[in-house]
Amino acid sequence: MISAIFSFAFAAQVIRIAVPYAFASLGGAVTERSGNIDLAIEAKLLFGAFAAAAIGHATGSALAGIAAGMAAGMVVAAVQIGCSQWLAADQVIVGVALNIIALGGTRFLLQAIYHEGANSPPAPSYGDAVLTNPLVPAALVAAVLVPLAVRRTRWGLRLRAAGDRPDALVAVGVSPRRTRLNAALVGGALAGAGGAQLSLVVGGFSADMSSGRGYIALAMVILSGWRPAAAAIACVGVALAEAISIQAQLHLHVRQIVDLAPLLPYIVTLAVLAGYRGRDRSPPSALGKL
């Protein structure tokens, strides 16, 4: 098992697993820094994965699939911000509702379009390839550019102001709501790209294929103190844990431990949350408020 871990194939596997987490947590960090709780990451991943598979299947082009996945993430983000900022609905409940809708909605779309219960017809597949999958370098670029943009650009300054001091933003004549919508659309596109990675790696959509990754990504955003770069790095850690658990299932023979291995990311997240007080790194001060 040790030799399996120090191999190129293992590294490729870690990267493949890390990409959706990294996109999702970068998107979540951007949305949350602007002051809106982002519990709908799961919905963005799921609709993104579906759209990427559906358009990839229809056009035969993986790039068109990626674009569709990002667009789907943006649509979910627009609905989320519309409900929570313009209609003033509870941000946590809106997020959970969108996740339930995504779970049933993608299954409904599978039935309505393909008359299938669980799987979409085949879409272009990148497999474990690292060099030919454009989402891999895109994730790296995003992990560098998004933190820089949040920290150094006017867009980032406004976004942080919307999250920390919306009244100051109003004083200079900028609408916090609009700023949050802009941020969430970027966040939605990022999470949608993460969804596209999920379905384009295996060449098709299957029901509930995000299986809680959006929630883990959000947990990483919180653990990293709402800093996108740190969140993306934490996601590589999650991917490492997941890849090791896969290797353990292949190589170890203590059945009971091996069968519990897939729970590792959840248990690690819980343990870190339990051991971490979060006093030094607080959330954006207007997070969740209007």
Added chain:
Amino acid sequence: MKRPASVTALLASMAIGSVLMLIVGKSPGHVWWSMVTSVCGDPYLVGQVLFKATALTLTGLAVSIPLDAGLFNIGGEAQLGAGVFASAVVGAALPGGTPAVIAIPVCVLAAVLAGAAVGGAIGVLRVARGAHEVITSIMLNAVVAGVVLVEGMHHIFQGGTTTGPPIARGAWLPGLGLAGSAANTSIVLAAGAVALVWWLRARTTWGQAWLAVGRDPEAARSVGIDVGRVQIWVMTGAGALAGLAATSFVMGHKHALEEGLGRGAGLLGISAALLGRLHPVGVAVAALLLGFLSVGGLAVGELVPKELTEMLQGVVVLAIAVAAAWERRR
């Protein structure tokens, strides 16, 4: 006339559902009407609605009480799952001849305690560690489901199946008859829970304390309420109620541990709590409505995909969140 937000939300959700029915090429009027006639005309389906409503009432209360206190318990899946596991394991361990007067309370207690332990853990993590209950709940949902599956595979499920040994005969809750449906007498436990929560909320200082914490934790603290302790107790109680829902699945219906038994009822409790506007009686009514929607969706499965009603359960939650905000602002 002022229309309550939940009615507005329900109508809006039905409208969205109708649009989806039109998209798949079916007449909404026809689909809704056959949903009503097929369910109401069939005692078996009526029983299935009651069976669904029993669990949803309890998991709904497990969401509504914490929300009253300003906490969002989406760990119902974990709490219910722990309850299912505990009551099935304890029930199967009882000697075959155990009389009902002992077997039933023991199994009910196992379900309640297991759910309460999970709920209490979420509360403690929130109060002592500041870990957001939504995140910890979701992690625990995955962990409990995984542990139950692995334990089941290694120690409980019988030779190649995903079903465990049957629980002692004395722990079986009698069914309600209704043409062989899954409806059973655990509905009495659900009704009792509704009454108990109503009484606590309306008539006791406990209820006042949790409502006060939900309205304004700072104000509650300044009048001497130990906010952290209230939050932990509220989450523990909520977990106990979600665990109690296991009695309907294990003791009233399957009489054994099964992979995935009760899955989904915990999450759907959120819809029941919000649709019922957090009032215990409202939660029970909402649970009946959601049970009807889910059974009705299956009954008209030949007309529209059953996934449509699954999706509508999320639409209902979204519509209520919006409608409640609308009502607040006016």
